[in-house]
Amino acid sequence: MITLVVSCKKGYQVTMPNTGTWGLFNSPGTAALPxxxxxxxxxxxxxxxxxxxxxxxxxxxxxxxxxxxDTSFHVSGFFGTDxxxxxxxxxQLNGNILLNGYWRKMVSTExxxxxxxxxxxxxAALLLTPSPVINAGDVVINGVFGxxxxxxxxxxxxxxxxxxxxxxxxxxxxxHRSGGRNSDLLPVSENSVEMILKTAEFGSTGIEIDVxxxxxxxxxxxxxxxxxxxxxxxxGLVGPIENYTYAELxxxxxxxxxxxxxxxxxxxxxxxxxxxxxxxxxxTKYIGSLERVRTIQQEFLQRAAQHGRxxxxxxxxxxxxxxxxxxxxxxxxxxxxxxxLSVENLHQANSLIWxxxxxxxxxxxxxxxxxxxxKRAFVWTLDVPEFIEQYINEGHFDGILSNYPSCTxxxxxxHQ
Amino acid sequence: MRLLLRTVFILIGIIxxxxxxxxxxxxxxxxRAIFFPYPMYQEHWRxxxxxxxxxTPEDITEEVRIRIPCGNFTVLRRISxxxxxxxxxxxxxxxxxxxxxxxxxxxxxKKFYLSAxxxxxxxxxxxxxxxxxxxxxxxxxxxxxxxxYMTRRDLLITLKAQLSFNLYYQAENGENKYVSTxxxxxxxxxxxxxxxxxxxxxxxxxxxxxxxxxxxxQTWSLFYKTNRKVFYPQITVGFIL
Numbered sequence: 001m002i003t004l005v006v007s008c009k010k011g012y013q014v015t016m017p018n019t020g021t022w023g024l025f026n027s028p029g030t031a032a033l034p035x036x037x038x039x040x041x042x043x044x045x046x047x048x049x050x051x052x053x054x055x056x057x058x059x060x061x062x063x064x065x066x067x068x069x070d071t072s073f074h075v076s077g078f079f080g081t082d083x084x085x086x087x088x089x090x091x092q093l094n095g096n097i098l099l100n101g102y103w104r105k106m107v108s109t110e111x112x113x114x115x116x117x118x119x120x121x122x123x124a125a126l127l128l129t130p131s132p133v134i135n136a137g138d139v140v141i142n143g144v145f146g147x148x149x150x151x152x153x154x155x156x157x158x159x160x161x162x163x164x165x166x167x168x169x170x171x172x173x174x175x176h177r178s179g180g181r182n183s184d185l186l187p188v189s190e191n192s193v194e195m196i197l198k199t200a201e202f203g204s205t206g207i208e209i210d211v212x213x214x215x216x217x218x219x220x221x222x223x224x225x226x227x228x229x230x231x232x233x234x235x236g237l238v239g240p241i242e243n244y245t246y247a248e249l250x251x252x253x254x255x256x257x258x259x260x261x262x263x264x265x266x267x268x269x270x271x272x273x274x275x276x277x278x279x280x281x282x283x284t285k286y287i288g289s290l291e292r293v294r295t296i297q298q299e300f301l302q303r304a305a306q307h308g309r310x311x312x313x314x315x316x317x318x319x320x321x322x323x324x325x326x327x328x329x330x331x332x333x334x335x336x337x338x339x340x341l342s343v344e345n346l347h348q349a350n351s352l353i354w355x356x357x358x359x360x361x362x363x364x365x366x367x368x369x370x371x372x373x374x375k376r377a378f379v380w381t382l383d384v385p386e387f388i389e390q391y392i393n394e395g396h397f398d399g400i401l402s403n404y405p406s407c408t409x410x411x412x413x414x415h416q
Numbered sequence: 417m418r419l420l421l422r423t424v425f426i427l428i429g430i431i432x433x434x435x436x437x438x439x440x441x442x443x444x445x446x447x448r449a450i451f452f453p454y455p456m457y458q459e460h461w462r463x464x465x466x467x468x469x470x471x472t473p474e475d476i477t478e479e480v481r482i483r484i485p486c487g488n489f490t491v492l493r494r495i496s497x498x499x500x501x502x503x504x505x506x507x508x509x510x511x512x513x514x515x516x517x518x519x520x521x522x523x524x525x526k527k528f529y530l531s532a533x534x535x536x537x538x539x540x541x542x543x544x545x546x547x548x549x550x551x552x553x554x555x556x557x558x559x560x561x562x563x564x565y566m567t568r569r570d571l572l573i574t575l576k577a578q579l580s581f582n583l584y585y586q587a588e589n590g591e592n593k594y595v596s597t598x599x600x601x602x603x604x605x606x607x608x609x610x611x612x613x614x615x616x617x618x619x620x621x622x623x624x625x626x627x628x629x630x631x632x633x634q635t636w637s638l639f640y641k642t643n644r645k646v647f648y649p650q651i652t653v654g655f656i657l
Contacts, residue, residue, distance in 0.1 A: 082643065107643035183476060224479050357547040361590015386594050387587075394592065 014109045014185040017102050017149045019089075022115050025100040030091040033128075037097070038062045038073060038090070040132040041118075041139065043163050044414050047079075050145065050156035054103075055081035058158055059413035063200035066274040074201045075099060077158070078410035082107045083385060085406040086114045086145075087201045095120040097127060103145055106184055106404055113152045116143030123160070136161055164413040172279050172399030173408045175204035176381050177223055178267075180403045182230060182256055189255035190231070191221045193262045196270045199277070203409025206279025208316070208380075208401055209267055211293060212286050218246040219264035219293055223285070231255060242286070264293065268300040272309060280313045281338055281355075281378075281401070287321045289328075294335055301336075314338040317349060338378070346375070355401075358382045362395035371396070382408075448619045448656045451609035452572040453531030453562040455521040456494035463491040464621060466654030468506070470634055473646045477638050484508055486634065490654070498522065502535065511541030513633050515558065529564035539633035552636045555584040556602065576607040582631055603629035603645045611656075621654035 020026065045058050058077040065072055077086045088101030099116035118124040123139030126132050139160040146152030177190035179199035188194040191209055199207055210223040220241075224230065227237050227244075235253045237244060244253075249261050262270075264282075271280055282293060297313050304311045314336045317323045323341055326332055326349055339351035343366065346354045354370050355378040356363060367377045380401035382388050391400060392411045400408045450464040467485045486508045493501040498521055506513040517535030524530055540553040560578030567573065580602040586595045609623035627648040 105643075109644070181478075183478070230474065230478060359543070359548045359550045359589050361549060361588075361592045363590060384594075386596070387589070387592075390592055390594060 014104070014111055014187075015148070016187050017111060017113045019101055019113060021113070021151075022098075022100050024093070025089075025091060025098050025115070027093065030093045030098065033073070033090045033092055033097065034130075036130060036132055037092075037127040038075070040127055040134050041075065041097075043134065043139075044161045044165075045077075045139075045141070045158035046161050048157035048159060050154065053081070053145075053154075054079040054084050054156075057161070057410075057414050059164055059410050060158070061164065061203065061409070061413065064276055065197040065200065067197065074101070076201050076203060076406070076409075078203055078406045078413065080385075080410050080414070082110075083404050083407045085202065085410075088114065088116065092124070092128065095124055095128065097124045099141070099143070106180075106406070109185065110147070112145055112147040112150070114143060114145040114156070115152055116141050116156070116158075118142075134160055165415045169398065171412055172206050172378065173203055173405050173412060174206045174208055174279065174281060174378065174380075174399050174401040175199045175202065175405040176208050176401055176403045178207045178209050178221075179204065179405075184403060187257070189257045189259050191223055191262070191267075192255050192257070192259040193266055193270045194257070194259050196267060196277075197274055199405065200275060202404075202406045204277065204405040206277055206281070206312075206399070207271070208281040208283055210283045210285045211264055212241060213288065214241070214246040214249060215243055216245040216247075217292070219296065220246065220249070221262045221264060221267045227253060229256075232261075233258070264296055268296065268313065272300055272304045272307065272311065278309075278311045279399075280311070281316050282313065283316045283318060284322045288325065290315060290322070290325050291329060294329060297336070312336060312352075314352060316355070317341060317345070317351065323349065340380075343370070346370075352376065353378055353398075355380055358387065358391065362391055362397070364394075364396055367396045385411075448613075449572050449574075449611040450490050450492065450621055450654060450656060451562065451574040451576060451607070451623060452564045452566075452611055453519070453521050453529045453574065454564065454572075455497050455523065456492065456500055457497055460494050461491065463489065463657045464654040465489050465657060466621065466652060468625075468650050468652040470627075470632075470648055470650045472635060472638065473648065476646060477635070488652070488654070500531075502533075504535075508634065510543060511539065511552075511634060511636060513537055513539040517558070519562075527566050529566070531562045531564075532560070534559040537633075539636070541633070541636050543637045548637075549590045550637060551588040553586050554582065554631075554633070554636075556633075557581050557583060570612060572609075572611040574607070574609040574611070576605075576609065578605045578607070580604065580629055585631070587636075600630070602631055603627070605629075607652075609652075619656035621652065621656065623652040623654075625650040625652065 042061050047056055047058055058079050060077045062075050075088050075090050083106035086103040088099035090099050097118040103114045104111045118141050141158040143156050144152040145154050145156050179195035180186050182190050188198055209221045211219055212222050222241055227241055233254045316338045317326055318340045333350040337349055337351040338353040338355050339346040339349050340355045353376045358379050370377045376398040378399035379397045382400050382402050385407050388407050389411045402408050467487050486506050488506045490504045495501055500519045503516045515535040515537035517533050519531045519533035521531045535558040537556045543550045558578050558580050562574055562576040565573045582600050582602040605625050605627040607623050607625040611621045614620045628645040630645055
């Protein structure tokens with residue numbers, strides 16, 4: 001039995017493939033893709049070769065994050081099979097477009113390299129014009145994918161089918177814990193600045209992050225009550241995270257991929273200054289005054305407005321204690337909030353958003369009533385692909401919180 | 417000659433029958449067991465009442481470490497010297513599991529015993545608390561084999577290996593219903609059970625199971641199946657009635 005336990009534990013690991021091995025992609029003559037080409041390339045594609053592994057459709061979308069003085073662009077493809085996706089960088093070379101990256105299936109540990117090419121004859125010439133207009137069949141992406149670090153050899157082909165679906169009102173693809181759980185073996189830690197910078201690659205348009213306080217009153221981002229090996233590397237510190245000062249946590253504790261536990265300010269700085277994300281759900285994990293969190297919320301909303309960013313930062317009210325503490329704030333009614341409790345509580349707090357648990361169903365009548373009041377409704381935490389598909393196709397929510405934003409992105413963008 | 421042969425055969429039959437009865441009466445008196453794969457030569461019914469404790473997987477359920485005892489009632493029914501029917505109810509009230517099956521039993525020697533069989537299982541659960549309006553149910557099948565060793569000191573040791581195949585899954589959240597008829601290999605469970613008389617001929621079962629499943633009915637309200645097998649350690653205690 002011990003052998004079984006040990007073998008089960010060791011067997012579940014994901015080693016991200018090294019994408020720097022495609023010589024052609026790294027050759028000196030490559031150049032960045034123009035913004036118009038990136039925008040025109042976005043769409044729903046038929047999957048030809050490779051559909052047995054990834055399914056028959058993919059939704060392809062670009063995202064960016066600003067790191068230092070550089071803006072890094074990534075193109076992601078979201079699939080309907082096994083919560084699969086690929087993430088690539090893109091360059092042009094001699095009139096062709098090259099996409100180089102990795103693929104991953106979130107329901108398993110499967111991953112590998114992917115190398116794609118749009119030749120000038122297969123649509124690159126069109127995409128690289130100043131104002132490209134793409135119709136079905138105009139762009140064909142050919143390439144190969146492989147398993148693990150092996151040289152990719154299995155053929156894959158995507159053929160442009162139609163534009164990505166966008167509903168009349170904006171739809172929020174929200175990532176739980178800023179991008180997903182540690183148990184899903186992502187390359188960066190949950191609730192980290194690094195995850196905030198990466199989450200758009202998984203299809204997210206917004207994030208949910210967990211707010212706690214340190215012993216010296218610094219709001220930080222961390223999910224569990226205690227310091228533990230699920231969230232952090234071995235540090236020698238144990239027990240409630242509230243027992244430690246931020247200086248102690250910063251000096252001695254690292255998240256499982258080596259990052260520092262971020263403060264709320266650091267997280268919101270990354271969100272406002274370095275991403276294209278437009279929504280933050282502050283999940284208040286502590287019981288206490290919300291005043292300091294609101295001060296930081298207002299500060300970063302103003303900062304975003306100064307930068308011309310149209311974003312929302314809402315204080316989540318998950319329980320009765322947080323709800324009561326919210327009502328004790330001065331001017332609480334004008335403070336952006338999200339209420340997970342009843343519709344009556346939503347009205348009392350004048351929350352912008354009602355967020356019921358998915359286990360109560362799509363509740364279309366209640367959601368319609370919420371919409372009639374000019375408010376919105378999000379649902380959480382929806383992780384079963386079949387449920388995500390059902391809630392998008394049959395429900396009327398304005399956003400879905402999930403550990404698998406790539407799955408939400410697929411079913412939303414391919415929706416017709 | 418024909419009379420002689422008939423007499424010999426009848427004598428052999430009577431001796432074999434007496435042997436079987438003698439074995440069974442000794443066995444029944446000293447070795448009542450639920451896991452141990454011993455044929456029910458004389459008894460028609462045997463039953464056990466107990467409970468199991470399962471620990472939810474930390475990497476999936478994180479801080480939600482539920483360890484709710486699950487009661488169980490098992491009944492064995494003799495079909496013949498070689499076959500036994502088994503029925504079992506596992507109950508946690510909010511989620512329950514019923515199973516029934518048939519076992520083929522074969523003594524290998526006086527100390528070693530073997531059985532093979534299959535169960536069909538049905539689970540159902542409901543959760544209607546604040547924030548929950550969920551129901552779930554499903555069908556599974558469990559083929560398995562058991563290997564038993566009887567020690568000289570009345571201790572019965574059983575090693576049981578059981579596979580699990582998911583046949584049907586249904587979940588309802590509010591007005592939304594999801595049904596999957598996808599059949600897939602769900603995982604396996606290995607159990608080490610020891611059974612022994614302990615007080616006034618009462619018999620106790622203590623079993624340790626290593627369950628490795630993609631879907632486990634006791635966790636239906638916490639999370640759906642995973643595409644990898646998740647490890648669940650389980651302890652079962654049973655009192656043979």
